[in-house]
Amino acid sequence: MIPTSNLAHFLLQTARRFPDRAGLIRGEHVWTWAEVAARVRAAAGGLRACGVGKGDRVLVHARNSHAMFETMWASWMLGAVWVPTNVRLTPPEVAYLAQSSGAVAHVFDDAFPDHEAAARDANPNATVHLRIGADWDGLAHHGAPLAEAVAVDRDDPCWFFYTSGTTGRPKAAMLTHGQMVFVVTNHLCDLMPGTSEHDVSLVVAPLSHGAGIHALAQVARGAATVLMPGERLDCAEAWRLVEKHHVSNMFTVPTILTMLTRDAAVDRVDHSSLRYVIYAGAPMYRADQVHALRKLGPVLVQYFGLGEVTGNITVLPPHLHSIDDDPAFPIGSCGYPRTGMEISIRDGEGRGLPAGETGEICVRGPAVFAGYFDDSEATAKAFAGGWFHTGDLGHLDAKGFLYITGRASDMYISGGSNVYPREIEEALLLHPAIAEACVVGMPDAKWGESGVAVLVARDGNPPPAEDVLRQLDGRLARYKWPARIVFWDALPKSGYGKVTKRDVRRRLEEAGPA
Structure with missing residues (x-):
């Protein structure tokens, strides 16, 4: 047992140092660090009164908001485990995460009643059911404030970061307090050196994943976090906020970065405050990278990682990005090992x-x-x-x-999200007219990669593509749906009878886009 600092201390320490500085901003509402900490302390006390304690899992299915941000810190104050989900998941998918995590508390956004009901049915272990909004605000306003964060050990889990293996079945990667203290320190060292209370970060991706980890580093240094007013990416609004708040850093994925830098608004605002624009989660087309460098200047930071290593594998800092294909630069590399x-x-x-x-x-x-x-x-x-x-x-x-x-696996990354073909194939094969299915990721100018489903009809008479896609409705999140459906008479197979996806990809490349 090795005692370590509870992650919640990042927030508590920052609130003591900078109580009156802006901590969280959304629209015209500004919460100071003292206000954020007070709400988190009260919410933690309210959760404890409901029976949530150290080691318990708190499932959160919610869009970005100040309350969603607070669920993270309140969970950690108690020594509980934060279990955020991807809001694009379907009710059955969220129900599985609730059941497999053994969450004792469910916190849902008002916008997801079907997800909430499915999780409640699948996970009778949960005894606490809260809604973002009235329920959470009630805790944050009226809960008996927790005086201090619960003591934790280095290897105590703090976050279940759901990922998937080659089977496509989601698995909870256990991130720990000791691990995440290192990750935050490393982010500040390698990705955003010099970050302080004078910096401002804009959130343009879900806090449930990489953007949430990025936000921890801002809290640790007292840098304000600005949330977008809506749930969808509005590029013009994002650039307006960059100019208004003098945003100095933000976390993106290549798809988002490309959308931002190809939007006309990028040329209408002053974004000279930007110091670090971080992109990760998927490969970025060289043409898009060069375009972003031309629009923003030498501020791009790339990193390679995955949930199990919390992004901490490589870094390619601004000075190693090049607009020209200069052989002195590591063109095509995702960087060198993180500290x-x-x-x-x-x-x-x-x-x-x-x-x-x-x-x-x-x-x-x-x-x-x-x-x-x-x-x-x-x-x-x-x-x-x-x-x-x-x-x-x-x-x-x-x-x-x-x-x-x-x-090594067949996984592909579409718009920064991991997609696992077997999960899609299994859903497609539930269609009575489909005999065989193979899904592969192919290059996509907008999303980086998108899925192509190659199918074999059971009776040689292919059903309409719309009919096939209806098979996925309600079973899989939309981002997992294939962008294209192709019917072949047979799938290429190895001598062992296995479909050879390499040959499928080659035939698709030879055929060209439909």
Whole structure:
């Protein structure tokens, strides 16, 4: 047992240092750090009065808001585990997360009554049911304030970051207090050096994932966080807020960054306050990267990571981005290892490979998670040989810069979100007219990658594409739906009878876009 600082202390310490400075901003409403901390203390006390305690899981399904932000810190004040979900998930998908996490508390946005009902039915373990809005504000205003954060150990979980394996079944990656203290420190060291209470960060992505982790670093330094007024990305409004609040940093994914820099509003506002525009979560087309550099200047920061390592694998800082394809720059690289982290390229037998050779990207260091909740088999496989196996393929050059060349799994990334083909294939095969299904990720100018479903009709008479897509309605979130459906007479197979996705992709490339 190794006692460590509870993550909630980032907020409490900042509120003591800068009580009257703006902490959270949305529209015309400004919450000072003292006000944010007071609401969090009261909400934590209210949750405790409801029976939530150390180690309990708190499932949160909500859009970005000041209350959603507060659920994170109130959970940690209690030593509880924050379990945020992707708001694009369907009711059955959220119900599975509620059940598999064993959450004792459900906190839902008013906009998701069907999700709330499905989670309640699937998870009878939950005894606390709250709505963002009246219920949460009641706790934040009237709860008996918690005097101090609950003591925690380094390896106590604080966040269940849901990810998926090659089976497509979501797994809860256990992020711990000790791990996340390192991650926050590393973000400030490698991604945003010099960040202070004078900085301002704009949130343009869901707080439930990478943007939430990014926000922790802002709280640790007292930098104000600005939330968008609506749930959808409004590029013109985002640029207006950058100018109004003198925003100095923001976390994006390549799709969002491309939308922002290709919107006409980028040329109408003063965005010279920007120091760090971070993009992660998916590869970025070189043309889009160059365009963003031309519009914003040398402020881009790329990092490579995944939920289990909380983004902490590589960094490519502003001075290593180049508009020209200068060979002196690591064009096409996602950067070098983050401070305190180690990368190794391993072959199929687990042996380390020299520079220039392609293998699986494996990592180790303080940013690596504690394992998958209630899944010892998956945890053991992920840590085989003493390294965490990312499932991505790549190589290191002689200087240690990492280049991602493919994926060990069939997963693809669309608009910054991981998509797992098997989950889609299984849903498609529920259609009575579909005999075989294969989904692959293909390049997409807007989303980075999008899915193409190659299907074989059961009787040789393909159903309409609209009829096939209706099979996915209510079963899968829309971002997982294939962008294109193709029917073939048969799928290519190996000598063992398995569909060879490499051959599927090759035939699709040869055929060209439909």
